[in-house]
Amino acid sequence: MRASMNDTIAAISTPFGEGAIALLRLSGPRAAGIAGAIFRGKKPVTELVPRVQHYGAVYDAKKRKLDDVLLTVFRGPHSYTGEDVVEISCHGGVLVSRRILGALLKSGARSAEPGEFTQRAYLHHKMDLTQAEAVMDLISAQTDLAMRAATEQLEGRLGECIRALRETIIELLANVEAYIDFPDEDIDPDSGVDLLAKMDAARADLEALLATADRGKVLREGVRTVIYGAPNVGKSSLLNLLLGHERAIVSPRPGTTRDVIEETINLGGLPIRLIDTAGVRVSDDELEQEGMKRTWQELARADLALHVFDASEPPSEEANGTVLTVLNKTDLGEHPGWRKIDAVRISCLKNKGIDALTKAIVARIAGGSTTHRDWSLAINARHADCLGRARGFIEAARGALTGEMSPEFVAEELRGALDAVGDVVGKADSEEILGKIFSTFCIGK
Numbered sequence: 001m002r003a004s005m006n007d008t009i010a011a012i013s014t015p016f017g018e019g020a021i022a023l024l025r026l027s028g029p030r031a032a033g034i035a036g037a038i039f040r041g042k043k044p045v046t047e048l049v050p051r052v053q054h055y056g057a058v059y060d061a062k063k064r065k066l067d068d069v070l071l072t073v074f075r076g077p078h079s080y081t082g083e084d085v086v087e088i089s090c091h092g093g094v095l096v097s098r099r100i101l102g103a104l105l106k107s108g109a110r111s112a113e114p115g116e117f118t119q120r121a122y123l124h125h126k127m128d129l130t131q132a133e134a135v136m137d138l139i140s141a142q143t144d145l146a147m148r149a150a151t152e153q154l155e156g157r158l159g160e161c162i163r164a165l166r167e168t169i170i171e172l173l174a175n176v177e178a179y180i181d182f183p184d185e186d187i188d189p190d191s192g193v194d195l196l197a198k199m200d201a202a203r204a205d206l207e208a209l210l211a212t213a214d215r216g217k218v219l220r221e222g223v224r225t226v227i228y229g230a231p232n233v234g235k236s237s238l239l240n241l242l243l244g245h246e247r248a249i250v251s252p253r254p255g256t257t258r259d260v261i262e263e264t265i266n267l268g269g270l271p272i273r274l275i276d277t278a279g280v281r282v283s284d285d286e287l288e289q290e291g292m293k294r295t296w297q298e299l300a301r302a303d304l305a306l307h308v309f310d311a312s313e314p315p316s317e318e319a320n321g322t323v324l325t326v327l328n329k330t331d332l333g334e335h336p337g338w339r340k341i342d343a344v345r346i347s348c349l350k351n352k353g354i355d356a357l358t359k360a361i362v363a364r365i366a367g368g369s370t371t372h373r374d375w376s377l378a379i380n381a382r383h384a385d386c387l388g389r390a391r392g393f394i395e396a397a398r399g400a401l402t403g404e405m406s407p408e409f410v411a412e413e414l415r416g417a418l419d420a421v422g423d424v425v426g427k428a429d430s431e432e433i434l435g436k437i438f439s440t441f442c443i444g445k
């Protein structure tokens, strides 16, 4: 359970560590009073012009000066959270900001929980749930495409799609409910055809949104790309080459890599999580066996697998559909057995074929496009869950209608769909869901 909204919360909103400046935020009914207890400037905090920075100093309970600061007052509802907010920028430094936070807590503020500022913004209707989620997506975005998608969602683009969809369903519901008001009437065939067409349109909109879930996963979690194959074929060399620095140990001795090595790279805006693994072969060595066990575990969780082979050796295994076959060491000449095999041919030693390889990787990810337009709408797993439920209700409503059931049944299913769609933007509040969303945020956001 979240603590009361009447509390005034405080947190350091900038990352832990040394920096030029650090920012503290206070939000809640007593924000100005609490800040006033530790701040001395030209005027009392309660009399400061809002949204303008004011110079002054902050003091601890023993009247010892802590720092020179700039302080800004926001009066609710004209603030990020919609409540009274005070921001204090102090000298960046672990101790300075922590002491100021301590002074604020002593004066009556409570430490903010992760995401609590943004949760309050949501609860005060400054943003919907998709926008609150976008705040965190934006903070954790690793590539340009991910950042753009988060920005569009923060601007309310997904929220607008959801509201349009709700309108369609509300209209449908109104049409159906009109029949309920006249108990003797069944839905006449003409209206039935019309309702069916509207339901199919709603379902198509749902499908279109649901189809962006794969992209959402790619942008938010990256593509788990496992590099695997026999020992010594050049897996670690490939990781290093794609990464641009010598991250993994490379040696002519087979069985060099034991631990799983993971690094993220950016291919055309797509976050690719490259995972280098221990070479797979029959071995009595316990350490090597443990390494291989981890290789299999990684493969089981992979979104994409790059099976690397040595071009100078004869082909051993067949590549299957989820695997991209990479033929390395082409500088040593290609064994004739490879001639008819579809593979990306590279040489890590000569830095050849890498462009073709990165293109082949991108082509296998969520439709292969890297244009902003195709990636700007990308729902997350929670949205997909809500929309999937909504689709189920729409299908049930359709079934009730075509099965000539009474209008009440159709209406009941449509109300289910409406609620499920509404959950995406947060129509049906539940402590549990909010807790789950905001607990993944950083403190001070």
Ligand SMILES: Nc1nc2c(c(=O)[nH]1)N(C=O)[C@@H](CNc1ccc(C(=O)N[C@@H](CCC(=O)O)C(=O)O)cc1)CN2
Residues within 6 Å of the ligand: 023, 074, 077, 078, 079, 080, 087, 126
């Ligand atoms: N110093 C600081 N920088 C920040 C934030 C912040 O809270 N503080 N933000 C936090 O994430 C982001 C900016 N988001 C914000 C959103 C709304 C308002 C705000 O005061 N809104 C008022 C007034 C709007 C207006 O003047 O048009 C409002 O909505 O009524 C402030 C910051 C990024 N930078």
Ligand SMILES: Nc1nc2c(ncn2[C@@H]2O[C@H](COP(=O)(O)OP(=O)(O)OP(=O)(O)O)[C@@H](O)[C@H]2O)c(=O)[nH]1
Residues within 6 Å of the ligand: 230, 231, 232, 233, 234, 235, 236, 237, 238, 249, 250, 251, 252, 253, 254, 255, 256, 257, 258, 277, 278, 279, 280, 328, 329, 330, 331, 332, 346, 347, 348, 349, 350
């Ligand atoms: N000729 C040639 N040698 C290469 C090429 N790529 C890698 N090598 C060499 O092959 C050897 C093995 O490379 P690694 O990258 O360590 O191979 P690995 O697949 O990671 O090996 P394990 O970790 O033991 O499974 C090293 O001596 C590399 O320099 C290439 O394109 N051409």
Ligand SMILES: [Mg+2]
Residues within 6 Å of the ligand: 235, 236, 237, 248, 249, 250, 256, 257, 276, 277, 279
């Ligand atoms: Mg290796």
